[in-house]
Amino acid sequence: MATGGSGAGSGSGGAGNDHYKRNTFTSYVAPLPGDMRATADTNEWCLPSDLRDVHLARPRLLPGEQIVASAPAYMYSPIEPMDSSINISHNNSNGNGMASVNDGGSHKEATFGLLSVTNFKLAFVPLHATSKRNPEAGVVTAPLCDLYQENTYLGRNEITLNNIDQIYTIAELGRAASALQAARMASHVSRRKKLEPFKQHNISGRIAALHIVCKNFRLLKFAFQQQDSKLSGASDHGKLIASALVRFAYPMRHDLSFAYAYREPYYSTLGPATGTSMYASKNDWARELIRCGATEWQVVSSASVPLLQNPLHAGKYTVPPHFVIPKSCTVDRFLDLSRAFCDSRAAFWVYSYGASAASLVRLAELQPAAQQDTKLENVMLELVRKCDERRQLKLLQLTDRLPSIQDVRRSYQKLRRLCTPETPEKFMLQDDKYLGLIEKTNWLFYVSLCLRYSSEAAATLRSGITCVLQESNGRDLCCAISSLTQLLLDPHFRTIDGFQSLVQKEWVALEHPFQRRLGHVYTAQGSGSGGSGSSGGNNGSELLEGEQSPVFLLFLDCVWQLLQQFPDEFEFTQTYLTSLWDACFMPIFDTFQFDTQAQRSKAVLDSQLVLRPVWDWGEQFSDKDKMFFSNPLYQRQKGDLAGAQSSAAGAGAAHRRSLAVGHNRGGTAGGASGSTPSRNTINPQLFATVSSVPQDRFLQPAHRICDLSVWDQCYYRWLPVLDIRGGGQPQVDLFHRLLLSNIAKVQRCLELQSYEELPDAYFEVTGESRSSLQKEETPVEDEAEYVDGVERRRKPTTKAGTPTNGFSPVSGNHLQLSSLSSFFPFGSPIAGDAPHQLYDILNSSSELLQDTTSILDKSSIL
Template sequence: MSDIKAGNHFKSYLDIDEDDFVDLELGVNDVSHVLKPRLLAGELTVAEANSVLMFAPLTDGNKGKTGLLAVTNFKVTFITSDTKESNCDNTYQQNALLGENDICLSNIDTIYTLGDKKRRLIRGQTIHSKVKGLFIVCKNMKTVSFSFKFTPINEAKAITLSILHHAFPTVHTRLFAYDYNEPYYPQYNCAMFSNRADWHNELIRLETPGWRCSSVNSSYDISLTLPSTLIVPANVLDSRLIEAARHFRCGAIPIYVWGNRQGCALVRMSDIHPTMSDRTQENAMLENVRSAHPQKKQPVVLDLTKDLPSAKELYNSYLKLKDLCTPDSLRQFGIQDSKLLSLLDSSRWQNYVSMCLAIASQAADSLCSGSTVVLQEGDGRDIICVISSLTQILVDPHYRTINGFQSLIQKDWVALGHPFCDRLGHVIVQDTIMAPYLLLFLDCVWQITQQLPTALEMSETYLTTLWDSAHLTIFDTFIFNSEHQRRTSQPPLVLRSVWDWGEQYNEKDIALFANPLFTPKYIVQRNSVRPLDLQAMDMQKPNVNLISKHLEMRLGSLSMLSPMKVGKIPPPVPPKPANRDKKIINNAMEKMLENRIRISHKLVNLEIWSQCYFRFMPILEIKSGGKVQIDIQNRILVGNINEMYSTLATGETFKAENGHNYSTVNSFFPFSKSDDSRLSDLIALSTSLREDVMCDSQSLLNAPD
């Protein structure tokens, strides 16, 4: 990368000619020719275009930079002489694999040519006329505009064709994961559910009677979409499972994903083959599920295809949401802004979020009443992943931690065969439908963080970053359709987990992934949430009771000031066990009800995930404001308590941090640039409160009216 320094590159290019451009921006020598993209191991440059203009979003060509536009087998990258300087903002999330002006090829959703009329380009299209510019829309709502006004015609055409060809591959081996050859040393700390031991350990952790681990699918003879290890009813022989699998779509027989000591279980299954009218095999398998329950209770079967969106419906909803979040001009933004709520309502995105939360709550209630719940859906790979995961978050505190949440995605999404490659559009295959079920799930989880600020360890920044990482084709986590496809991929590739966050981010950015208000145990009352047991945070320091009590008092008052929107949902009434002599059942019921969290699924109580959807529209950002300021004050509070903690042991004088010193952070932090480099010290201070939990940036943003 060039070390040439330049002045401010934000200039107006509306009414200048080529000679003016050379004099103003490049001087005597065209620095584009000495700029080169930063390449990763295995990354190759495919095409380059010099003297390209990149415009800032929603500036209508009034502000931009000049530089080199390049396409590699991994990304589209724009390089200017001041790129190195622009990456020095300590408050801006910096990815070690992608620069600020880089776009992973798999993140590109649509490409338009700019000129008299905006036209969409498709793969394989022949370009006859001169390309004046490009407008690229990404799957994570990012947009970039390029002008080729001063670029040689042949370079502009070549760069356009290269982007079209490499952004929409038709073969899986064209993904960069097959080319990336950087040495990899796994550091992740979550269960991957890629072997029998992980499934066995999960069954032991949950202590659910009546179920066993089976290797009947070890050769993937039963199902190509299910993992090699399955948890099935203990009273069913493998030979019976093989026979039944032929009647289910994708061979997805009823399998266990969660349960408790009381004996109730959460089970997933697909529908019967559409060519079969006889449902005898389905009824027989459901009878086996019923028999696995200690009290032989009839399971509650939830057909998810009745009310929840199909892949096509979800994709259409996503398209409307994306159009709302990616205007190409100030005029379009103004039109959309004037009718934002009606456009959002017509997309039905919030409706789908509401439906998922409602059905997950229904499933959680049934589990808490002691009944087994069976989730059923088409192939058993799409919306069932959303409902199953949400249900487990509502009933199991383990999945509300970062490690538990990552294990949950590995189990219910990766291992159980959610077709990430198809649904995220990594490879273009005929008759496949893109549908961002993962984004729908993350939005639902985000709604929980807004209603219950102390319930989840995952921060808003973590959830947004996870959605961005789903489009990075370096990691294997989200690029395969099944465990079978991952294991049989040719040529073999190094399996890099996205949960190794150190591969992408430094400690400062990773520290923002955890919620500083996270409380492992708490009581949910009507319209309120308060900490219950802060000693469970395992703070191995002196005077822990005094500090915990102080923290509980302070966080309790803060929660009253937080903009929570919790519906008036009464606490659940413990059901009466059939046999009161079974103490183990009573204890399991009490523990489950204690762990259960309740949220409102009503539309009036849902918010728009502004950080994820609007962060690439600077016009919506609040300078030195927004709900992110609440998060900063929470961090300062935790940091002060941690500092006071240390001084109690040393006898030193405690000096509280002043929260007014950090008011320069903007509302889309850390996805926009701010002016305060001291924030890194604040993050480090609050991080050391707990060794097992990093700090969080819950950027709670208001949606525009």
């Protein structure tokens, strides 16, 4: 703290701390952010010597990544108060770089560090007491959090530029005012200004603080130290960062994305035996036709159609590389009919169900010029009707029943404002009328509508009637309803591999415009109103602001609602869904970065873009993180083994448990060989015509608003005020994993006829002591036993008789379990020995999670 002088920053919280008296002594306290009364003698911010090397705390850079701008800054919690009564002081005794904030007796912290903008991300590297310093490189890095989800490419305080949606600047209030005071005035329009994407050169005045609103509901708040403009070398740090952000966070061309600069080779771990189908070849679609028993449909590849290869005619069509059309129609006639529909999206087959192979078909609406004459639409529907065995068809018009993409965008923006309050006062005002505000967003209403009409479509298919989903362009909410319908009917799509295949088929292969809907690219016409979104024309890579709409998030929310209603029917967890939404803004992976396959191919050809599918989760996360993608309640049914990728000989690799869940220790499900799919084109007529999709595993969800919930892990995880230690769904999930861990130990004891590894819960219930059991059972250490011809060795025990597996007594488990965040693994990290205890639970339970057979199929252990 400061020495000498009164009112020079003793940290008492008085109003006198808002300014500094005449500099008649040496101060060891940093001026308040925004304080303009620095002199030449205090040009180093008056920081202690161990904090002046802040620029050494530079972020870790990827190959091809470059720093655009850096500045010292304070990072604040999203809803911590930032007013004039806050005192900031640096503890000189330990140099921890944490600002102690006193506000009405409560203790809060503001972190001091280096804020950097690169061509890939916005990174804040704090200076902590526990920082690890590399003496050779002279770099200070933040400590790692063992139980916080760690991304290979991003640190905890880093976000990609793709994730930035809105940037607000907070102007300083005067020469003697602090950045904290300016931040407190953020709600005032005159002080809080939004930076527009196309006005980079209009940033005027000094910037005391920045508010950055992210697309994944995160709010970042930074305040900057200001220096007197008369001093040599002085700069406006806030303006420096803001200018860099508005320039690089809103690219006007897709090739300005970091993916084009990141040229590192990619070695896929998604081998041919994986259960995730990419639907990037004709064979992938043919296998799906075989699995569904759809014999009246044919796969068409654009590369094999002369009309689509003719430059004079190719520009008239925007069809995907592979699509499925009725056999009763020739390819040329189908393409001729498709010109009357938006985006050339005539009737595309996506799924068939039941003994009668009733089909699920996606269809766009007629072009505005052809809407007066519905003859062509009737012709197309008649072609679809001929593919139905019972000649029955139901047209489900989605445009009039579901919200438009503009409605979804407005609802999302209202929901995000509710989840990103700037101040505690605003949070409390929202909390008082929370339910009313949630209702006004209409988000749950739209989720309800999606579940309702997907249930209607599923019921139509179950009754043996073909269902045609029609939407304006057939590429937005049509994707959501079609995907949800298949989730309700087919248990294969409720596995991790199956769900990833479903997203690839419905959203990627059939070309949902991710680039425009997620706002990856901006254009000077950003004020345009946009529309439903035709991807045709010469400006397909550009984005009108009115076309931004997180339709994919609406779909993920619907899937999360299904997880809540049917917790044992899905192999994946809400953590998997949340991580998938975050991955939409990771430009390194191409899955969610393009509107069409043609754009992706052009980027590879012209710019040598390295394609990396997001489904290769090992590229982003460690095995520890991927363990939380698996649902401990999921039970594989016998029908799942038969309803895999192939239902006939030679149709490819049988379904196996996803490689995303740790290491695949076993073989393919059901003892299948897992051979590589044939390179030759598969003819569905050569195989069985009966669908292998089980018909007794469909779901009927409740879709009323009163039956729905708010996806708190995804929307509220960045609000520490809502974090509940030892509560929430993660706590329940961990207890389930602990139960699986105990089951695994008991089963191992029964197999080996050795009971020294019994879980602690056994001794708690029976009242026996582990030491007494050890006296009765005196196993020979490292003695080999053979079970079914496989050698197994007992684990060595300690002198106290406790297995050396890192599993602590029951009391320790309770302490560890109670320390979890309700937003785990996105909440605050766990301290102490808890990581080691949790790893033991994860490793034991993962043995059962990765098993291809159900726990309930094994011999009873009771």
